[in-house]
Amino acid sequence: MPMEALLSVLTGGLVLGSLYALMATGLAVVWTTLGIFNFAHGAFIAVGAYVAWQISSADAIGAGFVIGLVGAVVVLFVIGVIAHFLLVQPFERKPNLVLLSVVTTLAGATIFENLLIVGWGARPKQIAPMLEGDLHLGEVSISQNEAIIIVLVLFILALVGFFLRRSRTGRAMRAVAQNREAAQLMGLDVPKLFGMAFGLSAALAGLAGVFIGSIRFINPSMGADPLLKALIVVIFGGVARFTSPIYAAFIAGMVEAFAIYYVGLYWAPAVLFALMIVVLVIKPEGLFGKHERSV
Numbered sequence: 001m002p003m004e005a006l007l008s009v010l011t012g013g014l015v016l017g018s019l020y021a022l023m024a025t026g027l028a029v030v031w032t033t034l035g036i037f038n039f040a041h042g043a044f045i046a047v048g049a050y051v052a053w054q055i056s057s058a059d060a061i062g063a064g065f066v067i068g069l070v071g072a073v074v075v076l077f078v079i080g081v082i083a084h085f086l087l088v089q090p091f092e093r094k095p096n097l098v099l100l101s102v103v104t105t106l107a108g109a110t111i112f113e114n115l116l117i118v119g120w121g122a123r124p125k126q127i128a129p130m131l132e133g134d135l136h137l138g139e140v141s142i143s144q145n146e147a148i149i150i151v152l153v154l155f156i157l158a159l160v161g162f163f164l165r166r167s168r169t170g171r172a173m174r175a176v177a178q179n180r181e182a183a184q185l186m187g188l189d190v191p192k193l194f195g196m197a198f199g200l201s202a203a204l205a206g207l208a209g210v211f212i213g214s215i216r217f218i219n220p221s222m223g224a225d226p227l228l229k230a231l232i233v234v235i236f237g238g239v240a241r242f243t244s245p246i247y248a249a250f251i252a253g254m255v256e257a258f259a260i261y262y263v264g265l266y267w268a269p270a271v272l273f274a275l276m277i278v279v280l281v282i283k284p285e286g287l288f289g290k291h292e293r294s295v
Contacts, residue, residue, distance in 0.1 A: 007140040009257045015146045015215075017253025018153035019208055023226050024233035024245040025157060026204030032239045033177045033197040034092075036101040040083060041205050041230065042223025043112035047079065048072040048206025049213035049222065050120055053127050065130050065214075072206040080202025081195045083108055088198070089191060109223075116220035124217035127210065149211045156207060160200070161242050173197055229272070236276045238286020247288055 237248020
């Protein structure tokens with residue numbers, strides 16, 4: 001591979017990895033805290049993109065990208081809390097919560113997608129990029145918009161990690177994830193913390209949707225592929241630590257970038273699935289997961 005092509009693939013892998021890290025971290029927050037898989041996560045990505053477009057686009061409100069980004073985060077956090085209250089909380093005490101959550105979150109995803117079609121139509125739209133032009137790094141050029149996305153994603157993930165590890169609320173959410181009964185005995189408001197976890201997850205999904213919408217076209221069903229990629233990353237990396245899906249996301253981004261270069265865009269997802277299967281055969285708990293001994 002020529003050096004110029006190699007550097008181009010590496011920068012593309014960084015962009016993909018940053019987007020996957022944001023999506024997978026949001027998915028992992030719900031997975032680790034509530035113990036369920038949120039099939040509405042992809043719909044949250046699409047809703048975030050459309051909220052940002054509505055606020056920022058000159059064809060709508062025209063308030064600019066930054067206001068659109070902040071608006072998407074706030075709106076998606078509220079939507080996430082409400083979604084938890086309507087789709088998950090009524091069934092939290094049921095013995096088959098995992099199965100019920102699959103049904104309810106799938107239903108929620110379908111509702112959100114159809115609401116987007118009703119509200120904005122099926123015609124693709126695009127969010128104006130944060131920055132125009134290219135950034136030249138030697139022989140390789142990357143758009144300034146993609147470069148700032150990488151920086152912002154790393155900054156956002158650092159903030160989320162600081163919140164979960166250092167803040168009182170974040171530590172309470174981690175405590176609930178580790179042992180719900182013990183957390184209740186300590187007086188923690190578990191339903192409230194579950195709602196906040198769902199809201200944080202939705203906000204991260206909305207951010208991912210905004211960034212995706214600034215480099216690609218958006219449509220009501222745009223969340224399906226990101227949801228699949230986020231699932232692959234979470235399973236591939238494991239959820240033993242907050243950083244596990246982040247590391248896995250950048251590895252997956254690099255693998256996909258090289259796969260696109262060598263075997264084409266069509267076969268790249270198959271390469272990711274093959275990698276996930278190989279890792280799970282060797283380490284069922286995920287690449288960065290911790291092995292738990294059975295007693």
